[in-house]
Amino acid sequence: MKKRIPLILIFVAGLLGVISFVIPHPSYQVYDAWIRNDLLRVLSAFAVVLALGSLLRVHSDKIRRKRRNWQYSWLLLIAFAVSAIIGLFGGVAADGILPTTIGSFSYDIQTLYENIVIPLASSMFALLAFFMASAAYRAFRVRSMEATLLLVAAFIVMIGVLPLGYSISKHLPAFVQWILNVPNVAGQRGIVLGIALGVVATSLKIILGIERAWLGGGE
Amino acid sequence: MSLIILCTLVGLAPPSNVRAYDAPDDGGGVINVEWQLSTDDAQTDAYEIYRSENGSDFVKVGLIGRSRQFYQDQTTEDGILYAYKVATVSDTVRALSEPSPEVISTPSWINVAKVNIYVAMLIFGGLILYYIYHARKGKELFIRKIAGLQAIDDAVGRATEMGKPILYVLGLGYIEDIATIASLNILGEVAKKTAQYDTKLIVPNADPIVYTVAREIVKESYTNAGRPDAYDPESVFFLAREQMAYAAGIDGIMTREKPATNFLVGYFAAESLVIAETGAATGAIQIAGTDALAQLPFFVTACDYTLIGEELYAASAYISKRPLLLGAIKGEDWSKVIIAAALILASIIGLVSQFPILSLFQ
Amino acid sequence: MKIYERLNKIDRRIIYAILFVVVTLPLIFPSVLKVTPMTPVENLFTAVDKTTDDKALILDCSYAPQIKAEVEPMAIAVLRHAFKTRKKILVLSLYVEMIGLATRALNQVVEEFNSVAETYEDSIIYGRDYVFLGWQPPPIVPMLGMGESISNIYVVDYYGNQTDTLLMMQRIRNYNDISILVALSGSRIPISWVSYAQNRYGLQVGVGCTAVSGADFYPYYQTGQFTGLMVGMKGAAEYEELVEANHGVKGRRVASEAMLSLTYAHLIIMLFIVIGNIGFFLHRRKK
Numbered sequence: 001m002k003k004r005i006p007l008i009l010i011f012v013a014g015l016l017g018v019i020s021f022v023i024p025h026p027s028y029q030v031y032d033a034w035i036r037n038d039l040l041r042v043l044s045a046f047a048v049v050l051a052l053g054s055l056l057r058v059h060s061d062k063i064r065r066k067r068r069n070w071q072y073s074w075l076l077l078i079a080f081a082v083s084a085i086i087g088l089f090g091g092v093a094a095d096g097i098l099p100t101t102i103g104s105f106s107y108d109i110q111t112l113y114e115n116i117v118i119p120l121a122s123s124m125f126a127l128l129a130f131f132m133a134s135a136a137y138r139a140f141r142v143r144s145m146e147a148t149l150l151l152v153a154a155f156i157v158m159i160g161v162l163p164l165g166y167s168i169s170k171h172l173p174a175f176v177q178w179i180l181n182v183p184n185v186a187g188q189r190g191i192v193l194g195i196a197l198g199v200v201a202t203s204l205k206i207i208l209g210i211e212r213a214w215l216g217g218g219e
Numbered sequence: 220m221s222l223i224i225l226c227t228l229v230g231l232a233p234p235s236n237v238r239a240y241d242a243p244d245d246g247g248g249v250i251n252v253e254w255q256l257s258t259d260d261a262q263t264d265a266y267e268i269y270r271s272e273n274g275s276d277f278v279k280v281g282l283i284g285r286s287r288q289f290y291q292d293q294t295t296e297d298g299i300l301y302a303y304k305v306a307t308v309s310d311t312v313r314a315l316s317e318p319s320p321e322v323i324s325t326p327s328w329i330n331v332a333k334v335n336i337y338v339a340m341l342i343f344g345g346l347i348l349y350y351i352y353h354a355r356k357g358k359e360l361f362i363r364k365i366a367g368l369q370a371i372d373d374a375v376g377r378a379t380e381m382g383k384p385i386l387y388v389l390g391l392g393y394i395e396d397i398a399t400i401a402s403l404n405i406l407g408e409v410a411k412k413t414a415q416y417d418t419k420l421i422v423p424n425a426d427p428i429v430y431t432v433a434r435e436i437v438k439e440s441y442t443n444a445g446r447p448d449a450y451d452p453e454s455v456f457f458l459a460r461e462q463m464a465y466a467a468g469i470d471g472i473m474t475r476e477k478p479a480t481n482f483l484v485g486y487f488a489a490e491s492l493v494i495a496e497t498g499a500a501t502g503a504i505q506i507a508g509t510d511a512l513a514q515l516p517f518f519v520t521a522c523d524y525t526l527i528g529e530e531l532y533a534a535s536a537y538i539s540k541r542p543l544l545l546g547a548i549k550g551e552d553w554s555k556v557i558i559a560a561a562l563i564l565a566s567i568i569g570l571v572s573q574f575p576i577l578s579l580f581q
Numbered sequence: 582m583k584i585y586e587r588l589n590k591i592d593r594r595i596i597y598a599i600l601f602v603v604v605t606l607p608l609i610f611p612s613v614l615k616v617t618p619m620t621p622v623e624n625l626f627t628a629v630d631k632t633t634d635d636k637a638l639i640l641d642c643s644y645a646p647q648i649k650a651e652v653e654p655m656a657i658a659v660l661r662h663a664f665k666t667r668k669k670i671l672v673l674s675l676y677v678e679m680i681g682l683a684t685r686a687l688n689q690v691v692e693e694f695n696s697v698a699e700t701y702e703d704s705i706i707y708g709r710d711y712v713f714l715g716w717q718p719p720p721i722v723p724m725l726g727m728g729e730s731i732s733n734i735y736v737v738d739y740y741g742n743q744t745d746t747l748l749m750m751q752r753i754r755n756y757n758d759i760s761i762l763v764a765l766s767g768s769r770i771p772i773s774w775v776s777y778a779q780n781r782y783g784l785q786v787g788v789g790c791t792a793v794s795g796a797d798f799y800p801y802y803q804t805g806q807f808t809g810l811m812v813g814m815k816g817a818a819e820y821e822e823l824v825e826a827n828h829g830v831k832g833r834r835v836a837s838e839a840m841l842s843l844t845y846a847h848l849i850i851m852l853f854i855v856i857g858n859i860g861f862f863l864h865r866r867k868k
Binding site: 118133137155 | 614616617619621648650678681682685718719726734796803843846848849854856857861862
């Protein structure tokens with residue numbers, strides 16, 4: 001029964017989704033709209049609660065049992081509490097019941113976001129440049145014909161996408177555009193077609209209950 | 220009357236042949252209005268659309284720019300008779316057309332415009348189901364070697380010999396992402412092996428729902444392998460939802476725990492190279508798999524084995540060798556053959572139709 | 582260690598250090614590098630330019646903080662374009678963590694225009710010239726729902742105003758009143774806009790994306806599903822160039838300033854690849 005109910009639900013939901021694509025009549029679409037606009041929103045809200053609960057539980061547990069690096073869990077819980085309180089009570093435009101300025105120092109949610117979240121995320125993303133350099137240096141060796149072709153194409157595209165490329169030759173950016181629009185797209189289309197069919201097949205397997213890994217293990 | 224005289228004096232011609240019809244293949248409440256452009260279109264500011272209900276006065280319902288011949292009225296009620304007029308507008312002068320024949324908007328039960336999609340659904344769905352049915356009858360189905368999946372055993376063995384953990388990263392995907400489901404299948408198999416060999420498994424998650432499913436899968440795998448005691452609930456945990464926070468957390472795990480084997484299987488975005496390159500720097504063997512095309516070059520560069528697109532979806536069939544799953548793969552492959560044949564045929568027809576000699580046959 | 586071994590195995594820290602210097606110096610001493618706009622960006626620019634007075638455009642600011650450097654200049658360029666040519670614009674985000682960035686871009690450009698406006702007509706007025714719809718989860722709800730009615734999905738805007746009371750929203754009801762939607766994202770959101778909004782309602786979609794995800798989107802641009810495409814920092818610089826050249830909008834061109842850094846970074850990576858291959862060849866020869 002534990003497995004049967006979700007399987008029945010997934011079958012019915014899958015079928016309803018396919019039917020809504022075929023039938024535009026409002027007497028059917030009104031149910032589809034209710035599922036999409038109302039039910040999905042409620043489910044999303046519950047998922048958020050689930051995530052927050054799980055996060056708090058894991059880190060509280062870590063602190064209680066003094067597991068390795070438990071001090072960082074305190075950091076997480078404090079940051080969680082502070083941003084939640086400021087976000088909930090400080091207001092969107094610093095117009096909530098909680099004061100969010102001390103003199104000229106403001107700590108409303110927008111300021112926290114701009115000065116903490118954005119720089120942290122941007123810094124991590126900036127690491128990509130360094131990782132790309134070391135990965136390219138390590139991996140782009142002329143070991144075979146295909147590797148040589150890849151290297152030459154990479155060089156052409158890397159120069160062509162720069163303003164420098166246009167200075168070298170007026171035709172270089174257009175050639176790069178051709179590489180990106182034709183061979184690149186051709187290769188991608190093959191993979192995309194395969195992926196699309198894979199999604200159709202896997203979705204069909206899930207709807208029909210053949211694929212059950214998502215249920216949580218077991219046959 | 221004065222307006223008509225004014226229009227005649229000014230010379231503003233109204234649009235002609237106003238035609239209104241029920242919008243096809245919709246849920247009702249929509250009427251399409253078409254007309255032929257006014258001969259004074261170049262001097263026109265816009266066209267105004269007027270509507271009358273059940274023979275009442277005409278009321279303005281819409282405005283559209285110059286040189287346009289189509290307007291969709293989405294404010295109609297089904298079952299009411301409507302007639303339309305279109306007016307050419309230039310400054311304060313309007314020239315109204317003759318009214319269109321009356322029309323009623325009605326909802327459609329079937330979207331006929333999508334019939335090509337229904338046919339495709341039937342063909343491809345049918346093929347997949349046909350091969351699944353055949354597989355159930357015990358027919359042997361061949362599936363080619365996939366290097367990344369072949370290497371799973373060796374990779375787990377390596378970690379066991381070195382006494383180091385295995386890191387399994389499910390990526391950023393949600394539970395409804397097919398890549399995540401495929402990854403969970405592989406996780407089940409990997410967990411079975413780590414249970415047998417008593418190797419430590421670390422599974423950080425980015426999504427709470429995926430985390431709960433992954434936890435259940437690992438627990439089930441340990442139970443099925445006869446080692447429920449060896450299962451560590453802390454081995455599967457929620458790390459962070461945010462992309463770069465997740466990457467930073469995984470990098471931290473890689474540098475501290477120094478796993479011998481990294482599985483990077485699922486949906487990834489830009490953090491793929493941050494994770495893969497850090498893993499390469501720690502000397503781990505890395506097996507990656509994703510359907511995110513943009514990340515494939517990074518995985519190919521930084522990892523030892525990469526499962527590309529549908530090789531990842533085929534993983535559950537490949538590893539378990541279950542006939543039903545193999546049958547679905549077969550159906551997919553034949554569908555691809557049909558699409559490829561159709562593309563080649565269409566390309567040939569397209570090429571041939573460019574040749575001027577064909578005009579001889581017209 | 583022999584020379585070819587050194588060339589073959591340069592310590593990654595040396596690579597990082599050199600790259601850091603090469604990328605940072607042009608940012609400390611910035612200068613604008615002129616770029617030649619390419620066709621995908623020109624197409625997007627033209628499509629936005631062609632927005633008539635009876636329509637609006639939607640700007641979907643669904644880019645995360647980590648890609649802000651690449652994509653925010655696109656948002657700012659499109660906003661400058663819209664405000665300068667008095668195109669009505671609706672701004673939204675599909676995820677809550679991106680709302681802050683949308684607010685930031687909007688505030689910056691509105692302030693730029695209003696600081697030099699001399700009359701009420703010249704100013705950028707909320708509700709008349711632009712509306713910030715905010716965030717409505719999950720993403721599929723506004724994607725599909727706005728085809729019927731924007732005000733039904735965003736009953737209140739980001740600031741809590743009833744959407745249907747705003748001046749602009751009297752005429753902008755659903756996708757039929759939208760000329761183009763410009764989706765700025767680092768993920769597959771633009772493809773979702775095509776799948777849902779364009780497939781069902783025929784909405785024109787333009788895209789601004791990171792260089793990494795640009796490769797994903799070329800097939801869609803080729804088939805015409807994306808009207809135009811801005812890829813990476815260079816795409817942003819091209820749009821900035823078009824906006825300044827065609828409409829005389831003066832403002833800091835962040836993407837154009839970064840072009841020099843980008844150029845040097847590419848060149849240094851190519852140099853390292855060449856060095857690595859020289860070491861590889863010498864090593865192979867020795868063997």
